[in-house]
Amino acid sequence: MEAVSDSNWLMQYRILRLVNQCRRLIQSEFGEKLHLTDDALREILAQFAGRSRNQALQRVYAELRLALIDLEGQDELLSAPAAPTGQRRYRGQVIPDAPKAHTAEPVASGADTAVRTGVTLVYRGQVQRR
Structure with a gap:
């Protein structure tokens, strides 16, 4: 049928x-x-x-x-499979998380820790830490 x-x-x-x-x-x-x-x-x-x-x-x-x-008549909606939570996407493609570097940093004062949050950004293919 x-x-x-x-x-x-x-x-x-x-x-x-x-x-x-x-x-x-x-x-x-x-x-x-x-x-x-x-x-x-x-x-x-x-x-x-x-x-x-x-x-x-x-x-x-x-x-x-x-x-x-x-x-x-009505049919089921065709859609792309949803990404599991925690995965980031860029233009529809799942991007892997950056490997977390475990480096020993010296203990900094309160002002330095406010500036360094440990956030890793990727801008135009370059990895930048903030």
Whole structure:
């Protein structure tokens, strides 16, 4: 039954037009060429639309999603897996925590400890301690 459903959603002209627009925008932004014969085309489109910073792709995918809901009814929301708590992200990618250096520092006065909080910052690839 699912295979029949998968082949029917591409038979609608409006939906096919939206899918082709998404494919063109994905090709221009990510360099990935998607084919209409891909088995998981809907999931791939959802993943790329979720990662995209292109407003046009997000708008076209939202239109596609609404058209699919009109055609087939409500479906489950496809989303990227959530990062476990404690992990930091940069542009959607999980970044590893910096290794904590255990160095013996001399005991400083109260004014010095207020300035040195032990925070490690990464700015343009350079590690800076504060």
